[in-house]
Amino acid sequence: MEHMGIEPGRLQFSWISSAESTKFVKVVKEVTETIKSLGPRKHFIKTEAKVA
Numbered sequence: 001m002e003h004m005g006i007e008p009g010r011l012q013f014s015w016i017s018s019a020e021s022t023k024f025v026k027v028v029k030e031v032t033e034t035i036k037s038l039g040p041r042k043h044f045i046k047t048e049a050k051v052a
Helices: 020-040
Strands: none
Touching: none
């Protein structure tokens, strides 16, 4: 995914059954903490055009 501009850790997959609500909550919290620790994306942040 890095060759497409997606930083490691920003894309995660998990198989969770509809009967596993506690696992869902745990996975969401873990993913949220990981993403917050990575900080904002730097590759696709809009900036104002520099005029010469």
